[in-house]
Amino acid sequence: MSRYRQMTVFQHIVETGSITKAADRLGLSKSVVSQHLKQLELDLGVTLLTRTTRKQHLTVVGDAFFQQCCLMRTIADNAWQDAQNQQQVPQGTITVTASNAVMDYLVIPALTDCFRTFPAVKFDLRSDDGKTDLIQEGIDLAIRVGESPSSNLKQRKIGQFRDVLCGHKTLSEGPIEQQAYIAHHWQHDKIHHMVTRKVNVSYEEEVVESTLSYDFIATHRTNNYHACLGLLKQSAGIGILPEFIFQQHQMDLVDLLPHYQLAQSNVYALHAYHGGMPVTVSMAIAAITDRLATLAIQEQ
Known part of the structure; x- marks a missing residue:
């Protein structure tokens, strides 16, 4: 039987004036409340209350103990309220991880x-x-491209984007497959791209295929989009960039397949909260979701 529980029951007995009324307030039986008080006095080795058939009186020790019980309850209530307030008001540090481009x-x-x-x-x-590892690294939120394997983490799709197969405007002419390919670290040595024809776009007569397929062998490799973008701008080859990055560099880069598009890449928010998510995390997820939606509209 916890000390906090015993002290709480004792406080209610004093405040209500009787074991019967305390039992009614707590939703317990009279015998259970009486047993709580008896066990508390046994554990302390003192008498806290003297009782007659009509009245109960605090002993000197009981009165001092009652004051401490009230203080304990106030501290507990304040701690509870502070925790709830922190849940409502954004504050503290939020730790977020994402790939370089997404970040x-x-x-x-x-x-x-x-x-x-x-x-x-x-x-x-x-x-x-x-x-x-979100839990091991103490990370509140991860934003990842592509669905992650099943785990104890909560995972929710928050949007999508498309990559663009692009190259520098001064890239030498010739079949796309013959160009040097700049691969990201997550791509294999052999790269396959299937593109579908865009809708609601005016096409020249020769553009009739609904899908096209391209196969490449990686020539260069990078472990972040900064390096890939740098190589693309130096005409070192062709590669894919998220459309929201490509849009910012159209002074130098061109879409090599303007009438076609790659499949969408889904974006997910992952976290380890199974209840009581901090308000900063829920606000962050909502903000990133809105940002993705805004970029999708701009790219149309």
Whole structure:
């Protein structure tokens, strides 16, 4: 029987004036409440209450103990209220991990806009193209491209985007398959791209195929989009970039298949909260979701 439970029951007995009334308030039987009091006095080795058929009186020790019980309850209530208040007001550090591209173009703009008016919120942002262990690393939220294997983490799709097969405007002419291919670290040595014809676009007569397939062998490799973008801008080959990045560099790069599009890539939010998610995390997910939706509209 916990000490806190015993002290709470004792406090109710004193406040209500009787064991019977305390039992009614607590929703317990009279015998259970009486047993709580008896066990408490046995554990303490003192008498807290003297009782007659009509009245009960606190002993000197009982009165002092009652004051401490009231203080304990106030502290507990304040702790409970503070925890609930922190759940409602954005504050503290939120730790987010994402790939370099997603961090730069999705997470950072979304978070800064979302929490601009909440100076008590601090960011711990970790750009990582690997698969970080959220629980072990103490990470609140991961934004990942593609569905992750089943685990104890909560996973929710929050949007999608498309990659663009692109190259520099000065790229030498010739079949696309003969160009050097700049592969990302997550792509295999042999790369296969299938594209589908865009809808609601005017086509020349020779554009009749609904799907096209291309196969490449990786020439260059990079472990982040910065390096891939740098090679593309130096005409070192062709490669894919998320459309939201490609749109920012159309002064240098061109879509090599303007009438076709690659399949969509789904974006997921992952976290380890199974209940009582911090308000900062729920706000961050909503903000990143909105950012993805806004970019999708801009790309249409």
